[in-house]
Amino acid sequence: MDEIEVRELLPSEYKEWDLLVEKAQPGTLFHTSDWLEICRDVLSRDLKIYGCFRNGELVGGCPIFIKNIKGMLKIASSTCNMTDYCGPLIKEGASSKASKRMQDTHEILGALREFLCKQGFDSIHLTLAPGLEDVRPFTWKGWDSSVRYTHHLKLNENVDSNLSRKIRRELKSAEEAGLKTKVSNDPETYHRLLSLVYEKQNLEPPLPKEFFERVFKLIQEKDVGYMFVSETPEGEAVAAHLNLYGKKCAITWSSALNPEFGRMGPNALLYYNEFLGLKSRNFEYMNVMAANIPRFTDFIMGFSPELVPYYTVTLRSKKYSLARTLYQITHEETE
Structure with missing residues (x-):
C-alpha cells in the first residue's frame, strides 16, 4: 500500500x-x-x-x-x-x-x-x-x-403518530394563539430573538452578531440552509430556527425564542411544520443537535427521535x- x-x-x-x-x-x-x-x-x-x-x-x-x-x-x-x-x-x-x-x-x-x-x-x-x-x-x-x-427525526415516519401529549398540547396552544410559520432571511430578526434568550440569563450570546450575518450571507449566496420563523397574527416573530442543509438531511443548527411567548408553543410548531416541509422535499431526516443538554433533550424527545452517537x-x-x-x-x- x-x-x-x-x-x-x-x-x-x-x-x-x-x-x-x-x-x-x-x-x-x-x-x-x-x-x-x-x-x-x-x-x-x-x-x-x-x-x-x-x-x-x-x-x-x-x-x-x-x-x-x-x-x-x-x-x-x-x-x-x-x-x-x-x-x-x-x-x-x-x-x-x-x-x-x-x-x-x-x-x-x-x-x-x-x-x-x-x-x-x-x-x-x-x-x-x-x-x-x-x-x-x-x-x-x-x-x-x-x-x-445528536437526534435524528426520520422523515419517512408519520409525525403525528410520534408526538407526545406535551407536544400535542403545545401545538394546540400555538393554533389557539394564531401562530403561523414562514421562511425568512432577516438576520436582525434572528439576532434580536437570540439576544432575548441570553438577556434573560444575564449572559452574552455564544457568537458575535457578525458570525450570524456571515452565515445568512452564505445561506443566501449558496443555498445551504434557511431560517424558519414562528409569528403572531400581528406579524411579530417570536421564535426562529436556523437550519443548514446536509447530505439527505437538514441540521437544526441554532434556535432562538422570545421567552414571553414560550407557553404558546412556537418552538413545537416550528419543528412540526419543518418536519412536514422537509418531508415533502424528499429529505430523509432532520438532525436536531439538542441531545447533550437535558432541558433540550426533554423537549425534542416529544417527537420520538432516534438517538445517534x-x-x-x-x-x-x-x-x-x-x-x-x-x-x-x-x-x-x-x-
Missing part, C-alpha cells in the same frame, strides 16, 4: 478540499472552507486544514483551529463555538469489502494522528462527525475517547494535564 503524505493545504487547494467534503460520507457544511473561514475570520482563530494524500490524490484530512494560551500552551481543536463536530474526513473507497474499507480508514487516520503528534500541540481534541465511528486508530495509541449524541478523541501532554489540574485547584479555592 502506498504511503500517506500529510501536509497543510494551501488556500488555492481549498476547492479540492470542498470536493472531498462533498463526496465523503461524514462530510458536513461545518467541514467546508466557507464555514471554516467564517470561524477563522469572526472568531480570530488560527486555521489549518491538513490534507492526507496518496499518490498525489487527496484522500482525507482534518481542519484544525489552533490557540496559544499565554504563550505557554498550544491547543488544537477541530471545532470552535457552535460548531459541534468537524473532525477527520476520509474519501470513500470503491471496495465492497469491509476489511479493505477498514484498512483504508486506519491507514489515513493513522497517518493523520502521527502528523498531528509531531506539531508540538499540548492538547489535541477532535470531534468526529456522525457516521465516522472507528476511533481505534487513536485509542489504540493512548488517546482518550468519549461519546456525544458521535465521538471525540483527545490527546494531552503532561504539561497540559498539570496546568489543567492547577487551574481547577486554584478556581475551587477561590469559589
